[in-house]
Amino acid sequence: MLRxxxxxxxxxxxxxxxxxxxxxxxxxxxxxxxxxFAFALDPxxxxxxxxxxxxxxxxxxxxxxxxVQRSFALETADGARDLLRLSALEPAGIFLGKAAAxxxxxxxxxxxxxxxxxxxxxxxxxxxxxALVVATVLAATCGLATVGTLYGGLAAGLRVRDTLLPxxxxxxxxxxxxxxxxxxxxxxxxxxxxxxxxxxxVGLLTVFALVYTALGLVVFxxxxxxx
Amino acid sequence: xxxxxATAADTEAAPPTASGATGVAPxxxxxxxxxxxxxxxxxGVLALIGVPxxxxxxxxxxxxxxxxxxxxxxMYVHVPSAWLAYLAxxxxxxxxxxxxxxxxxxLAWDRFAxxxxxxxVLFTGLALATGMLWGRPTWGVYxxxxxxxxxxxxxxxxxxxxxxxxxxxxxxxxxAKRAAIAGLIAFVDVPIVHLSVEWWxxxxxxxxxxxxxxxxxxxxxxxxxxxxxxxxxTLIYVWLLLHRSRQLWLEDQQLDTSLDAAIAxxxxxxxxxxxxxxxxxxxxx
Amino acid sequence: MNYAQYVLPxxxxxxxxxxxxxxxxLLRGRRLGRNVADEDKPWT
Numbered sequence: 001m002l003r004x005x006x007x008x009x010x011x012x013x014x015x016x017x018x019x020x021x022x023x024x025x026x027x028x029x030x031x032x033x034x035x036x037f038a039f040a041l042d043p044x045x046x047x048x049x050x051x052x053x054x055x056x057x058x059x060x061x062x063x064x065x066x067x068v069q070r071s072f073a074l075e076t077a078d079g080a081r082d083l084l085r086l087s088a089l090e091p092a093g094i095f096l097g098k099a100a101a102x103x104x105x106x107x108x109x110x111x112x113x114x115x116x117x118x119x120x121x122x123x124x125x126x127x128x129x130x131a132l133v134v135a136t137v138l139a140a141t142c143g144l145a146t147v148g149t150l151y152g153g154l155a156a157g158l159r160v161r162d163t164l165l166p167x168x169x170x171x172x173x174x175x176x177x178x179x180x181x182x183x184x185x186x187x188x189x190x191x192x193x194x195x196x197x198x199x200x201x202v203g204l205l206t207v208f209a210l211v212y213t214a215l216g217l218v219v220f221x222x223x224x225x226x227x
Numbered sequence: 228x229x230x231x232x233a234t235a236a237d238t239e240a241a242p243p244t245a246s247g248a249t250g251v252a253p254x255x256x257x258x259x260x261x262x263x264x265x266x267x268x269x270x271g272v273l274a275l276i277g278v279p280x281x282x283x284x285x286x287x288x289x290x291x292x293x294x295x296x297x298x299x300x301x302m303y304v305h306v307p308s309a310w311l312a313y314l315a316x317x318x319x320x321x322x323x324x325x326x327x328x329x330x331x332x333x334l335a336w337d338r339f340a341x342x343x344x345x346x347x348v349l350f351t352g353l354a355l356a357t358g359m360l361w362g363r364p365t366w367g368v369y370x371x372x373x374x375x376x377x378x379x380x381x382x383x384x385x386x387x388x389x390x391x392x393x394x395x396x397x398x399x400x401x402x403a404k405r406a407a408i409a410g411l412i413a414f415v416d417v418p419i420v421h422l423s424v425e426w427w428x429x430x431x432x433x434x435x436x437x438x439x440x441x442x443x444x445x446x447x448x449x450x451x452x453x454x455x456x457x458x459x460x461t462l463i464y465v466w467l468l469l470h471r472s473r474q475l476w477l478e479d480q481q482l483d484t485s486l487d488a489a490i491a492x493x494x495x496x497x498x499x500x501x502x503x504x505x506x507x508x509x510x511x512x
Numbered sequence: 513m514n515y516a517q518y519v520l521p522x523x524x525x526x527x528x529x530x531x532x533x534x535x536x537x538l539l540r541g542r543r544l545g546r547n548v549a550d551e552d553k554p555w556t
Binding site for chain 2: 150151164174207
């Protein structure tokens, strides 16, 4: 299974590296969202600073939808999906591989977004909060990647895929949005929160990630079979 | 809401021409409603008795609340609606699991899941609407992001996504598997959503104005009315579930026969002799 | 009844929606059931 994982992840990442969709299109889009938020919320009133975690994670969610669609558009084109099924790769490995690649792409996007918010939103950075921020990002992104891979697989190849995917994906990842936000708020000290308040939320995010990883391992096989 | 007893109007009309062309025997369906059975008739009658009783108790007989006044009466329909929303979701989840599990795989489970989701959307919407109508006199606003309402709103959205997947055209087995997986993904999320929303909103609870909520210290009549509401709504749910899931079976059958009917029509129009071999599978799962 | 403008619409929406759902259900069921013989149905 590890071999399948590595193969599929490497394939997806190699395609991404060569086509650079994430870096050339999705990241600029995410940064654009940050700018638009600044237009929508007056930067002078302090709303933007208080809302920074929320806006960050919203931008991540929007980018997630695009990246997932991309990840599965790759498979649908040229009947690659059937080839994937016919190959000897185990479905669980394929799932983990695609999720891992998706996670890597998302982490890259979040790095870019992080730089963006530090620059654009004048965010107070606290040394003590760094560990919390890293833990939150890892746990949340893992959850997003696994759910995204699951739904992407479900919706892949369907004609109404583009409009269906956000409707399916976003309600399910609502807990990630809630949890990651609260953790970030604690890390950045927004609302007078202490950093220690954020760690329970990291726990929640980890549970989310574990649950959907487990579900994906079980369900991805049947999911690939039908078409 | 009668399930259709024997009325003169129901008895056989002349069979439509299409069925003659496809060779389907004229249906002796007339005397019964298409999806009714003895069970549904019993449940239906019980529900029909229960509804006026609930209305009477809810609107007239039960006392008004000390704090909330008459707005507590909305609780007698709000709480059962919310309960049913969750029950319907649980049934959809159960149907999804049972369909995916090889030993219990049967399209019947898929139909239960689908029917339950449709009814669930209805009750979730009602829970939200009644919640808002209760919230306005109680809190002064239609919506506060309190844990229960927020989770119900997310449940509504999850249902909608699930139903959107079911609507995609596909063979019954393909649609069933796809929907079952989608149902599982959504179902597994519900406890996490509930937990995260509860945690989140409890952070704010202390700061806001003291929330007047439905406590367990209810007057005897009020408690009885609430339970009556739960029972009546559950009966209605079961009745709707049975009818709708049977209808889904009928719809799947129609998919088989309607194609044959259309082909036969085209042949008739162009003057060709009817197709020799019948092609309906006609088999339920 | 105080708050009648909230209580009565609430009850109206709830039972009205259920009645409408039921009506549509029964009508559609009748139309669907017309073409299938009783014996074929798995629940009878």
